[in-house]
Amino acid sequence: MERGMTADQVLKALWRRKVLVGAIVLAVFAVGAAIVLSQPKVYEATAVVRVQPQRPGEEMVQRTVSELVEQRLLTVRQELMSRPVLQRAIEEMNLYPEIVSEDGIEAAVTRMRKDLTVRVEGESAFELTYASNDPQVAAQVANRLPQLFSEQALKSRQEQAARATQLFQDELTSLSKSVTDWERKIAQFKVDHLGELPEQLEMNMRGLERVGALLQTKSEELRVAEARRSELARARNAADSEAGRLESAEHSLTQQLVGARSSWTADHPEVKRLSQELSSMREKRKDAEGRQWVERQERARVGDLIATIQKDIDALHQQAGEYQQRLDRTPKWAHELGVLQRDYEIARTKYQSVVSRRVEAEIAQDLELKSAESLFHVVSPAGVPAVAARPDRVSGMIIAFLVALALGVLTTMVLEMRDDSIRDTEELRDRLPLPVLAVVPNMHGKAEKRVLMPATGVRNGVVPPSSSDSPLN
Incomplete structure (x- = not known):
C-alpha cells in the first residue's frame, strides 16, 4: 500500500537502494550525454542595420512615396522572411542544397525561416541573426540578407516613384489633348463670330461713333450741295431768260440792219450804228451762252456730288447697322465664349497643376535614386562566430545529470512506497x-x-x- 515518507526514511531508502539508484543515474546520464554530444554545432551570426531618415528631401520636394522608410521597420520581419528575399538568398549562396534537391525550394525557404531571427531595436534599427552549422555561411548570410532587404525596399520605393511619375505623365498627355481641343474650339468660335466678340465691343462702339460722325459730316455736305443745286437751278432760269432776250434782240437788230442796208449804203451812219449794235449784241449773247454752259457744267458736277454723297450716306447707314447688329449680338456670344473659356481655364489649371506635380515626381524619383545608398546603414556587420551558440554542452551535461538523478530518486521512492516490509x-x-x-x-x-x-x-x-x-x- 502507499504511504507517506519522511526525509529520514527517504535517505534510508536511497541508501538501501544505492546500487539501483546509481545504475539508473549512470544509465540515464549516459543516454543524455550521448544525446547532448551528438547534437551538431550551430553557429549564430548577427548584423545590426540602422535606417537613415529622409527629412531634408521632404523639405525640398513633395515625395511621391508616401511611406516613410522608417515605417518599414514595422514589417521588416515579414519582409525579410518573405519568399522573394529568402529564395534569392538560397539561390545566390547555394543554401540547403539537399533540401532543395529533395523537397524543392519551398521546403528550403521554410527551413531558412526557422534559422532566421529578426528583432527590431528602438525606432530606427533592426537586428538580424542567422544560425548555421558553418560559421562562414552564418556570417555570409547575416551580412547578405540586409543587403537583399535594402535592395528590395529601394526597388519597391523606386518602382513606386516611377509609377507616380508615369501616372502624372499619362494624365498630362490626356489633359494636354483636352487643353488643345478647348483652344481649338475657342479659336474656331472667335473665327465664326469675328467682330462680335466681347473684346471687340469697344472697337465696335468706337466704329459706330465714327460712322455717326461721318454721317453728320456727309449730311452737312449734302445740305450744302442741295443748296448749291437750288442756286444753280435759279441761275439757270435767269440765264435762259437773258440768253433768250439777247437772242431776240439780236434777231431784231439783224432785221433792222437788213432793212437799212436795203435803203442805204454801207457808209450810211444808220447802217454803221446798227452794225455796231448787232456786233455788241452778238458778243453779249455769246457771253450769256458761255455762262449758261458753265452753269450747266456746274449743275452736272453738283448733281454728281449729291449722288456720291447720298451713296456715301447710304453706305454709312449700312455700316452703322452692321455695328449695331454686332453690338446687339455681343452679349450672346460673350455668354457662350465665357462658358468655353471657363471650361478651358479649368482644363488648363489642371494641366499646369499636373505639370508641376510631374516635375516634382521626377525630382522625387531622382532623389530616391541618389539617396538609395544612404537609406540603410549596417551599424554592426556580422563577424564569423568562433564559438557555437548551440548546443551548450556543459549545461546539457548538467541537465542530463539532474534528470538522471531525479529519475533514480523517483524510481527509488516508487519502489519504497510499494514495499510492505x-x-x-x-x-x-x-x-x-x-x-x-x-x-x-x-x-x-x-x-x-x-x-x-x-x-x-x-x-x-x-x-x-x-x-x-x-x-x-
Missing part, C-alpha cells in the same frame, strides 16, 4: 495496532539480534518472527 519498531507501531513488548537483537556475528515480541503473541502463546526472518532485512 517492516524494518524497525517504529514502522511496526505505525502499521500494527498492538503494543511492542520486547525487541530481540540480531545475534549474527557481533551484531546484536533483537526480537520483537508483541504482547498479543505472548498472551496467545505465539511468538512473531525475528527481524532476521523479515523478507526486507
Whole structure:
C-alpha cells in the first residue's frame, strides 16, 4: 500500500537502494550525454542595420512615396522572411542544397525561416541573426540578407516613384489633348463670330461713333450741295431768260440792219450804228451762252456730288447697322465664349497643376535614386562566430545529470512506497495496532539480534518472527 515518507526514511531508502539508484543515474546520464554530444554545432551570426531618415528631401520636394522608410521597420520581419528575399538568398549562396534537391525550394525557404531571427531595436534599427552549422555561411548570410532587404525596399520605393511619375505623365498627355481641343474650339468660335466678340465691343462702339460722325459730316455736305443745286437751278432760269432776250434782240437788230442796208449804203451812219449794235449784241449773247454752259457744267458736277454723297450716306447707314447688329449680338456670344473659356481655364489649371506635380515626381524619383545608398546603414556587420551558440554542452551535461538523478530518486521512492516490509519498531507501531513488548537483537556475528515480541503473541502463546526472518532485512 502507499504511504507517506519522511526525509529520514527517504535517505534510508536511497541508501538501501544505492546500487539501483546509481545504475539508473549512470544509465540515464549516459543516454543524455550521448544525446547532448551528438547534437551538431550551430553557429549564430548577427548584423545590426540602422535606417537613415529622409527629412531634408521632404523639405525640398513633395515625395511621391508616401511611406516613410522608417515605417518599414514595422514589417521588416515579414519582409525579410518573405519568399522573394529568402529564395534569392538560397539561390545566390547555394543554401540547403539537399533540401532543395529533395523537397524543392519551398521546403528550403521554410527551413531558412526557422534559422532566421529578426528583432527590431528602438525606432530606427533592426537586428538580424542567422544560425548555421558553418560559421562562414552564418556570417555570409547575416551580412547578405540586409543587403537583399535594402535592395528590395529601394526597388519597391523606386518602382513606386516611377509609377507616380508615369501616372502624372499619362494624365498630362490626356489633359494636354483636352487643353488643345478647348483652344481649338475657342479659336474656331472667335473665327465664326469675328467682330462680335466681347473684346471687340469697344472697337465696335468706337466704329459706330465714327460712322455717326461721318454721317453728320456727309449730311452737312449734302445740305450744302442741295443748296448749291437750288442756286444753280435759279441761275439757270435767269440765264435762259437773258440768253433768250439777247437772242431776240439780236434777231431784231439783224432785221433792222437788213432793212437799212436795203435803203442805204454801207457808209450810211444808220447802217454803221446798227452794225455796231448787232456786233455788241452778238458778243453779249455769246457771253450769256458761255455762262449758261458753265452753269450747266456746274449743275452736272453738283448733281454728281449729291449722288456720291447720298451713296456715301447710304453706305454709312449700312455700316452703322452692321455695328449695331454686332453690338446687339455681343452679349450672346460673350455668354457662350465665357462658358468655353471657363471650361478651358479649368482644363488648363489642371494641366499646369499636373505639370508641376510631374516635375516634382521626377525630382522625387531622382532623389530616391541618389539617396538609395544612404537609406540603410549596417551599424554592426556580422563577424564569423568562433564559438557555437548551440548546443551548450556543459549545461546539457548538467541537465542530463539532474534528470538522471531525479529519475533514480523517483524510481527509488516508487519502489519504497510499494514495499510492505517492516524494518524497525517504529514502522511496526505505525502499521500494527498492538503494543511492542520486547525487541530481540540480531545475534549474527557481533551484531546484536533483537526480537520483537508483541504482547498479543505472548498472551496467545505465539511468538512473531525475528527481524532476521523479515523478507526486507
